[in-house]
Amino acid sequence: MSMILTRLHDDIGTIIMDNPERRNALSSKMVDEMLHALEVLEKGKARVIVIRAHAGAKVWSAGHDVNELPIAGRDPLAYSDPLVTVLRSIQASPLPVIAMIEGGVWGGACDLALSCDILIGSPTASITMTPAKIGVPYNASGILHFMGIMGVNIAKEMFFSAQSLTAERAEKLGILNHVVPADDMEKFTYELAGNIAKNSPLSIKVIKEQIRLLANAHPLSPHTFERVQGLRRLVYDSNDYAEGINAFLGKRPAVFQGE
Ligand code: YZS
Numbered sequence: 235m236s237m238i239l240t241r242l243h244d245d246i247g248t249i250i251m252d253n254p255e256r257r258n259a260l261s262s263k264m265v266d267e268m269l270h271a272l273e274v275l276e277k278g279k280a281r282v283i284v285i286r287a288h289a290g291a292k293v294w295s296a297g298h299d300v301n302e303l304p305i306a307g308r309d310p311l312a313y314s315d316p317l318v319t320v321l322r323s324i325q326a327s328p329l330p331v332i333a334m335i336e337g338g339v340w341g342g343a344c345d346l347a348l349s350c351d352i353l354i355g356s357p358t359a360s361i362t363m364t365p366a367k368i369g370v371p372y373n374a375s376g377i378l379h380f381m382g383i384m385g386v387n388i389a390k391e392m393f394f395s396a397q398s399l400t401a402e403r404a405e406k407l408g409i410l411n412h413v414v415p416a417d418d419m420e421k422f423t424y425e426l427a428g429n430i431a432k433n434s435p436l437s438i439k440v441i442k443e444q445i446r447l448l449a450n451a452h453p454l455s456p457h458t459f460e461r462v463q464g465l466r467r468l469v470y471d472s473n474d475y476a477e478g479i480n481a482f483l484g485k486r487p488a489v490f491q492g493e
Contacts, residue, residue, distance in 0.1 A: 238267035240274065245431040246424060247271075247280035247329075251287045257296035258287055260342060264299075265316035272323055281431035283327070284423060285350060286334040290416075297341025297364065300483065306476040309466065311373040317342045318373070324349040325446055328439040330430055334423045335359040336416060338398070341368075345376050348383055351442065353409065354423050356416040359401040361409065367396040369478030369490060371469035374462050382449050384409055 237258075239250040249271045251258040258264070268285075275283055287294045298317050303310050311318055324331050324346070333350035341364040347353055363380070365372040372393065380389040384407055392399060404410040414422045430438070454462075469475055474490045481488035 236267060237261075237264040238271050240271040242275065242278060242280055244428060245279055245281040246427045247275035247278070247283040249275070249283060249285045251285070251295055254288060254291065254293075256299070257293040257340075258291070258343075259296045259299040260317050260320070260346065261299035262302060262316040265320045268320055269323055272320075272327060276327060276329055280329060281435050282427040283329050283331045284334050284427055285324075285331060285346075286423075287336060289336075289420075291337040292358070293337045294335045294339045294359070295343035295346065296338075297343040300368070300479060303368075303370070303479050306473075307471055309373075310370050310470055310475070311342070311376065317346070318375070321345050321349045321376075321379075326443075328442070329435075330438055330442060332423060332427055334419060335410075336419065338362060340364055342376075345379060348379060348409070352411045352426070354412045354414060354419060354426070355401045355404065355410045356419050357401050357413060358416065359404070359410065359413070360398040361392070361404055362396060362398040363392040364396050366393060367478070367488070368482055369469065369472065369474040369476075369488065371466040371475075373466065374459075378450075378452060 237251065237253040239252050241248040241250070249268060251264065253259070253264060272283070330352065331350040332352045332354060333347040335347060335353060335355040337358055339347050339359065339361050344361050344363055347361070377389070380392070384392070388407055399409070401410060401413045405413045412422065472493055474493065477490060478488045
């Protein structure tokens with residue numbers, strides 16, 4: 235059964251996450267289907283892509299499929315992880331990608347939404363960063379991505395507290411481009427997409443790539459890189475990492491010991 239539906243209408247491609255039973259958790263199967271949908275739309279007539287959940291979703295996406303998080307001792311968000319792969323594909327897509335968000339965005343799905351170029355939320359949209367809740371160290375590219383978009387203080391608050399950011403606050407912070415009443419969101423999103431589709435695709439592609447390259451221009455010494463990797467290994471080798479995942483799967487609050 236497909237977890238991703240793909241549409242193309244008036245040069246606008248739509249990728250719909252359609253696995254409500256699992257709250258659109260980004261399993262490797264869903265990510266593979268999303269990557270395929272991106273490729274088909276990029277090779278076809280699409281000039282813009284909208285990524286959304288099914289209409290009326292309470293949860294846009296519950297983030298990384300926790301069942302697929304590796305056991306302790308292995309990097310939970312390695313370069314080749316399906317979630318990390320789709321983030322890179324969206325960021326590197328030559329097409330502008332709009333995230334149309336209804337409902338909660340959790341964990342790695344926040345990075346998915348923020349990897350899109352424009353974020354439009356309904357008042358029910360919320361953003362919750364969960365690594366500290368499950369004992370995950372997150373990864374350098376993701377943390378840098380959050381710092382660049384929301385600034386260090388807000389990124390720290392989101393990562394440390396794992397509290398939800400409301401649509402209203404996310405718009406004030408410039409994380410959401412627009413907050414639009416749910417009934418108007420579809421019309422608003424596709425009108426914006428239509429306006430973008432009328433502009434030069436080559437110019438947009440080149441400007442998007444320039445912004446990505448300039449935003450990612452952070453020289454990292456080998457020492458700094460190795461220090462970051464060592465810090466992350468401290469976490470994913472820890473008992474807390476295993477406890478976080480087991481607590482989620484066991485539907486009980488995690489009890490972290492800090493080791
Ligand atoms: O019990 P069943 O079998 O019906 O399955 C339940 C949930 O276990 C499942 N589900 C998930 N399965 C795998 N991975 C997930 N992320 C995930 N989320 C949900 O879907 C079925 C329905 O879930 P319920 O909890 O009953 O639904 P509901 O009461 O509506 O609550 C929805 C939320 C999204 C609030 C709830 O499911 C939830 O808190 N999910 C976990 C959100 C989360 O912590 N995601 C972060 C995953 N980690 C990452 O993305 C990164 C690794 S990190 O942590 O670093 O950011």
